[in-house]
Amino acid sequence: MKLSFLFFGNTPDEKWQLCRQMGIHNAIAKLAPELTGAPSIDDFESFSKSKDIYEKEGFNLYGLEGDQFDMHRIKLGLPGRERDIEKYHKMLENMGRLGVTLLCYNFMATGWYRTNKNISERGGALVSGFNYDTSRQEPLSKWGTFSENQIWDNYQWFIEQVMPVAEANGVKMALHPDDPPISPVNGIGRILTSAKAMDRALSLSNSPSHGLTFCQGTFTTMNENVSEMIQKHGKNGKIFFVHIRDVVGTPDNFRETFHDNGPTDMFKMIKAYKDVGFDGPLRSDHVPSMAGESNEHMGYEMKGNLFGIGYIKGLMHGCGIKTP
Numbered sequence: 068m069k070l071s072f073l074f075f076g077n078t079p080d081e082k083w084q085l086c087r088q089m090g091i092h093n094a095i096a097k098l099a100p101e102l103t104g105a106p107s108i109d110d111f112e113s114f115s116k117s118k119d120i121y122e123k124e125g126f127n128l129y130g131l132e133g134d135q136f137d138m139h140r141i142k143l144g145l146p147g148r149e150r151d152i153e154k155y156h157k158m159l160e161n162m163g164r165l166g167v168t169l170l171c172y173n174f175m176a177t178g179w180y181r182t183n184k185n186i187s188e189r190g191g192a193l194v195s196g197f198n199y200d201t202s203r204q205e206p207l208s209k210w211g212t213f214s215e216n217q218i219w220d221n222y223q224w225f226i227e228q229v230m231p232v233a234e235a236n237g238v239k240m241a242l243h244p245d246d247p248p249i250s251p252v253n254g255i256g257r258i259l260t261s262a263k264a265m266d267r268a269l270s271l272s273n274s275p276s277h278g279l280t281f282c283q284g285t286f287t288t289m290n291e292n293v294s295e296m297i298q299k300h301g302k303n304g305k306i307f308f309v310h311i312r313d314v315v316g317t318p319d320n321f322r323e324t325f326h327d328n329g330p331t332d333m334f335k336m337i338k339a340y341k342d343v344g345f346d347g348p349l350r351s352d353h354v355p356s357m358a359g360e361s362n363e364h365m366g367y368e369m370k371g372n373l374f375g376i377g378y379i380k381g382l383m384h385g386c387g388i389k390t391p
């Protein structure tokens with residue numbers, strides 16, 4: 068298993084240094100233009116420059132996460148999606164050329180979403196949460212309403228378009244479940260909200276490039292049997308990437324919590340990944356914002372990560388997993 072960290076953009080800062088100090092060598096990056104100030108990574112030069120920065124800073128750019136450019140036309144099936152898919156193909160080709168082999172993607176047009184970003188957790192640390200009734204009072208998306216069937220059709224079209232290109236370029240595409248796992252959100256149907264839905268998504272292509280970001284916290288929120296899911300998808304070689312965090316509550320009313328403070332037996336989970344032979348990257352997912360730091364980048368401030376990564380590393384060592 069490869070302990071990794073999600074970086075936003077390509078500007079080295081204290082987080083990069085802290086990651087090196089924690090012994091993290093594998094970087095997962097979001098390189099969208101609004102974060103890098105450079106053209107999107109369907110442009111080879113732009114992508115290659117970012118990769119060089121990571122290498123120079125001592126990291127292997129293992130993969131990408133999130134939308135690397137505006138994906139709403141693809142996700143919602145709107146005019147212009149053919150042009151966007153060409154961009155996506157170029158990005159996949161560039162990934163192959165640069166040896167960046169993992170792409171964590173999602174099919175949420177409005178991204179991961181919370182109704183509350185300032186819930187007081189242990190010792191006053193701040194976490195995010197979601198309440199379905201509150202979300203139903205929020206405005207519809209600026210693109211209007213979309214049914215779950217429409218989103219499934221769009222997802223199927225997307226998979227047909229991208230999977231052959233991903234496979235030809237040696238890129239593993241790791242589908243992230245919908246967070247929150249409930250539908251609709253802002254009037255847009257969400258489709259990847261249960262273990263059964265993830266199976267349906269996987270059934271759309273038998274390409275070896277088609278697999279999962281095993282976002283443990285989201286599957287816990289769904290109230291699924293997470294151990295069984297690790298067994299099944301791990302044995303089938305479909306777990307490409309793992310996100311570790313914990314939550315308290317139900318799909319329609321939950322809050323996040325510290326890695327050691329939720330209902331999940333984290334040791335059992337890490338051992339389960341090991342037992343199914345998972346050898347890919349895993350990362351600490353959303354963490355509480357802690358004393359003395361802003362909550363500006365909800366879930367991704369650094370003190371919670373120092374705690375979370377240390378905790379995960381300890382569990383890995385406890386399971387006999389070496390971290391270089």
Ligand SMILES: O=C(O)C(=O)C[C@H](O)[C@H](O)CO
Nearest residue numbers: 132133179246282285310352
């Ligand atoms: O919602 C989740 O559980 C995620 O891990 C989503 C990530 O925060 C997102 O991909 C970061 O861009």
